[in-house]
Amino acid sequence: MQYYNSNTVIYLDGRFVKAQDAKTDLYGQSLHYGLAAFEGIRAYKTHNDTRIFKIKEHFERLKRSCELVNMPYPWDNNELIKQTYQLLKLNNLKDAYIRPIVYSAPNMTLIAPQEVSIMICAWEWGAYLGDKQxxxxxxxxxxxxxxxxxxxxxxxxxxxxxxxxxxxxxxxxxxxxxxxxxxxxxxxxxxxxxxxxxxxxxxxxxxxxxxxxxxxxxxxxxxxxxxxxxxxxxxxxxxxxxxxxxxxxxxxxxxxxxxxxxxxxxxxxxxxxxxxxxxxxxxxxxxxxxxxxxxx
Structure with a gap:
């Protein structure tokens, strides 16, 4: 599956940037130890325009996941919801899978990070497990x-x-x-x-x-x-x-x-x-x- 191309835009720490230009630090705790919180969210093309199903609940769970493992969560979820809809618009996506992820700044210790980033990306989505039993x-x-x-x-x-x-x-x-x-x-x-x-x-x-x-x-x-x-x-x-x-x-x-x-x-x-x-x-x-x- 191709998740992005040269025109794909992602949301990264308050800005929309090209996916191919985005970077992360190889000394991040998330990469080395798996400490990152994420969500999987679906957008659907409906007769009422594109709707993101239960987006509020997903971002609330993302915040709760961070709180449970002592990761900071300095964002307002209403703003993140707004930017997620904008992300779909910028990428011309109607039926899509959306992946927000909160990950650590450089931190090679086993102590929860004090600084984190957030990235939100999206791509076209079909039936994950197919349509047969x-x-x-x-x-x-x-x-x-x-x-x-x-x-x-x-x-x-x-x-x-x-x-x-x-x-x-x-x-x-x-x-x-x-x-x-x-x-x-x-x-x-x-x-x-x-x-x-x-x-x-x-x-x-x-x-x-x-x-x-x-x-x-x-x-x-x-x-x-x-x-x-x-x-x-x-x-x-x-x-x-x-x-x-x-x-x-x-x-x-x-x-x-x-x-x-x-x-x-x-x-x-x-x-x-x-x-x-x-x-x-x-x-x-x-x-x-x-x-x-x-x-x-």
Whole structure:
């Protein structure tokens, strides 16, 4: 995928600059130790012009991630939101993926930085995991012990775990990995939360060992509107494999069905599942085709 070209503009510390001219310091703590906070945000072309879905919530989580790991966050989120829309306009982007990242100034110690920078970039975006149901395997890699880090913070270094899991899954012929927590219970995908359907209800792992996904929260909101019961609980592998259907959800992945988990084929046809209903409702919501609620 080509993320930028000679005309691409990024936002860097209060200025719009050409991506090819931007520079970073090779002595940055973020590069050496993975201490950077980031977000993945989606913009959609709607009949009401380009809308960035839940941009306020994403920037609030970015700020919270920085606070959790003691990184400064000297910016006003309303200003960052304004500049993000301007970034899309400058790059003539309608349907896009947006990546803000807060990273450290030169700092080769193991102490949180006192100075940071922010960069926001964007590029055209399609279906991250495709548009077909996925073949998923249980990963040999677990999510980190929540006492070892702040799992609710979206920190760059955490994603080494995701890269290992996804690479392993792809090498085995699967589309994606499902990671368990330290107790061998279901956690999440490498970059998405998971829901399962059983007897007309949806179940999803409780917070504590997983990222509190913004799309996950949106699914729960949609279920309230659609009168679908959602239960947050500890879920064993056996419970998941006995489910009627299952799906991943995330900003990049949106809503995507899971066809198989290891050798288990989910018995319900995707088009008849609650997940498919949520998939349609979510697409209508982000494209502002329905009025479930105003989320901009």
């Amino acid at each position: 996925l073949k998923v395997c249980i990963s040999p890699f677990q999510r980190p012990n929540p006492k070892s880090t702040f799992v609710e913070a979206k920190i760059s270094g955490h994603y080494v775990n995701s890269i290992l899991a996804t690479t392993d899954a792809k090498n085995k012929g699967f589309d994606e990995a499902l990671l368990l927590d330290m107790h061998e219970n279901v956690a999440e995908g490498s970059g998405a939360n998971i829901f399962l359907e059983k007897n007309g209800k949806l179940y999803t792992p409780t917070l504590g060992n997983i990222l509190a996904g913004i799309t996950r929260a949106t699914v729960i909101e949609l279920c309230k509107v659609l009168d679908i019961e959602v239960i947050e609980k500890t879920i064993s592998v056996e419970e998941l494999k006995s489910a009627d259907s299952a799906f991943f959800c995330g900003t990049a992945a949106e809503i995507i069905g899971i066809h198989t988990l290891d050798d288990t084929v989910f018995k319900q046809r995707w088009h008849d599942s609650i997940g498919a209903t949520i998939q349609r409702a979510y697409k209508n919501l982000v494209l502002e085709k329905v009025n479930y609620e105003v989320i901009i």
